[in-house]
Amino acid sequence: MEFALIAAVILALFSLHFIAKILKAGKFSNLPPGSLGWPRIGETLVFLRSGEDGEPQRFIRERMDKYDSGVFKTSLLGEPMMVFCGPAGNKFLFGNENKLVSVWWPSSVRKLFRSCLVTATGDEAKRMRRMLLTFLNPDALKRYVETMDLVTQHHIRTQWEGNEEMQVYPIIKLYTFELACRLFASMDDPGHISKLAAHFNVFLKGIIDFPINFPGTKFTMQQKLQMQLGRSFESCPWKEEWPWKRKRHQLHKTCCHICL
Numbered sequence: 671m672e673f674a675l676i677a678a679v680i681l682a683l684f685s686l687h688f689i690a691k692i693l694k695a696g697k698f699s700n701l702p703p704g705s706l707g708w709p710r711i712g713e714t715l716v717f718l719r720s721g722e723d724g725e726p727q728r729f730i731r732e733r734m735d736k737y738d739s740g741v742f743k744t745s746l747l748g749e750p751m752m753v754f755c756g757p758a759g760n761k762f763l764f765g766n767e768n769k770l771v772s773v774w775w776p777s778s779v780r781k782l783f784r785s786c787l788v789t790a791t792g793d794e795a796k797r798m799r800r801m802l803l804t805f806l807n808p809d810a811l812k813r814y815v816e817t818m819d820l821v822t823q824h825h826i827r828t829q830w831e832g833n834e835e836m837q838v839y840p841i842i843k844l845y846t847f848e849l850a851c852r853l854f855a856s857m858d859d860p861g862h863i864s865k866l867a868a869h870f871n872v873f874l875k876g877i878i879d880f881p882i883n884f885p886g887t888k889f890t891m892q893q894k895l896q897m898q899l900g901r902s903f904e905s906c907p908w909k910e911e912w913p914w915k916r917k918r919h920q921l922h923k924t925c926c927h928i929c930l
Contacts, residue, residue: 712745
């Protein structure tokens with residue numbers, strides 16, 4: 671009697687499992703071919719391995735060949751997604767922005783920046799971009815010329831002169847970061863800007879990662895760096911015309927976007 675009861679329970683569980691699989695397959699039957707990989711991890715490790723080998727395109731190419739399709743599904747950094755390949759895929763994406771598709775960021779970026787210009791979509795993004803563009807119009811750019819000239823001269827004097835060889839990319843990166851800090855945050859201390867740039871570079875390297883909020887993880891370190899950057903920007907002598915200067919909780923988000 672007990673054996674029959676146990677067998678009935680096991681049979682019922684298996685039946686429910688297969689029914690759920692059938693219903694799930696019917697619900698998502700219009701999805702492209704592909705695999706979501708392991709739970710939560712997905713195919714992230716395979717993707718990262720191809721990048722470490724110096725062939726990040728290998729991940730895409732192998733799946734295009736495997737599924738014989740220009741569109742396939744996968745899962746990276748805990749996020750299910752579809753990948754569009756080739757000219758037709760690019761045309762579809764760029765031709766249907768804010769219609770059939772919208773800008774999307776991994777959950778780590780959304781959790782770090784929350785609601786701001788970096789993560790905003792649709793009408794909210796348009797409104798915030800219009801607000802930002804008022805400070806990048808021709809009249810505003812005219813006012814920035816003198817500061818840009820001074821920063822450029824100082825940068826050439828301190829970073830370029832007297833050096834027989836140099837790494838151009840990190841130097842230009844520091845130059846553009848210094849320009850952003852001088853123009854939009856009124857910072858004028860080169861030492862403070864260099865220190866801030868170092869924190870910012872570390873912040874950017876781990877911004878797209880698994881959003882695991884646990885001591886020792888990269889995401890937790892990013893949150894601490896975000897707070898440090900926020901305190902640095904909050905202490906700046908903000909110009910009166912910046913409309914968000916009174917919203918202290920949005921300062922670091924706005925500045926991070928400008929510096930990006």
